[in-house]
Amino acid sequence: MGDITGFLKYDRKTASRRPVELRKKDYREVYNDMTEQELFLQGARCMDCGIPFCHEGCPLGNLIPEWNDFVYKGKWDQAFDRLHATNNFPDFTGRLCPAPCEGSCVLGINSDPVAIKQIELSIVEHGVDESGKFEPFISPIKTGKKVAVVGSGPSGLAAAQQLVRAGHLVDVYERQQKPGGLLRYGIPEFKMEKRILDRRLDQLEKEGVNFICNTSVSGSSNSGTVQNESGLKAISVSQLKANYDAVILAVGSTIGRDLNIEGRQYKGIHLAMEYLKDSNLFCEGSKNHTEITAKDKNVVIIGGGDTGADCLGTAIRQGAKSIIQLEIMPEPPLERSADNPWPTWPLILRTSSAHEEGGERLFSVTATEFLSRDGKNVSGMSIGP
Ligand code: SF4
Known part of the structure; x- marks a missing residue:
């Protein structure tokens, strides 16, 4: 564990936000970085509980006390590896996750949980800036199996990375012009700048993932043709099944929950x-x-x-x-x-x-x-x- 009495000595601290008047003028990310010293002290606050409730709180089952301890000891590379053992993209979750882990942290009883999300983000950014741990991993294994992943949102990208690192050939199909799904077209820049997504996509491409954009995958047999004037191509799931060893459907939903009340037809109302x-x-x-x-x-x-x-x-x-x-x-x-x-x-x-x-x-x-x-x-x- 970190410092055995760290939680008594150091207060919870999270990243500061850029001044409101400044950030309203641009779309850059809102949060400032924390210093290494501040992060050590936040890692020191983790009590390494016998039953780590944060594991239960985190939907990914992240091994939080382990990497908190590594950060406290300045072992950033080990922290990077343990973090990536359960999470392909902590650079996304460290910015976007609502952090249910912090709600279930035992220190949350006093409303001052360990700054888990900030530590998570700092571990991956340290791997990008300092240690080279973010470099692409080229699998030494080649299975010769071909897998199609439909959808390039976070789940599609995670599936693609796991598969390519296991040695398979991976094609990711995306309907939009560029990959990323909700990460590109739903999340505003001020929460996560697109350069964060693009550097991951670059890593995936270097690892061997092939992105096929402007292509709609459907159950219809009307496929393999140009669908509309924007050049969107169509391919059916049965065609994919015929050409690949496996197909993964990792699509999200673009159908919003509408509000069908009087006057919904007027112009100026948007999902x-x-x-x-x-x-x-x-x-x-x-x-x-x-x-x-x-x-x-x-x-x-x-x-x-x-x-x-x-x-x-x-x-x-x-x-x-x-x-x-x-x-x-x-x-x-x-x-x-x-x-x-x-x-x-x-x-x-x-x-x-x-x-x-x-x-x-x-x-x-x-x-x-x-x-x-x-x-x-x-x-x-x-x-x-
Ligand atoms: S912030 Fe990270 S550790 Fe916490 S719940 Fe989200 S993904 Fe899990």
């Missing part, structure tokens, strides 16, 4: 994924974005979760005149209530970086009707409890 994708295309300089913009508009975001916060941060950067975010649930308390004890996920009020930057949150409300002055464009809405 989050249409909006975020368009902003991401704009940020990467693509000509294919359709300019859904919040500039000079009064914006209402329906939904108070992470995706809503992503829309909020994006609308602020686009120059919205005003923003209101609606949350159907009541405002949660600042600390755990008696019926929400450790180690369950803490149902507390969270203020993301986007909330810090602007907008107003309304709780216990839901949209009941969209309104329009001209019968075409949305101009307001009714809300109710």
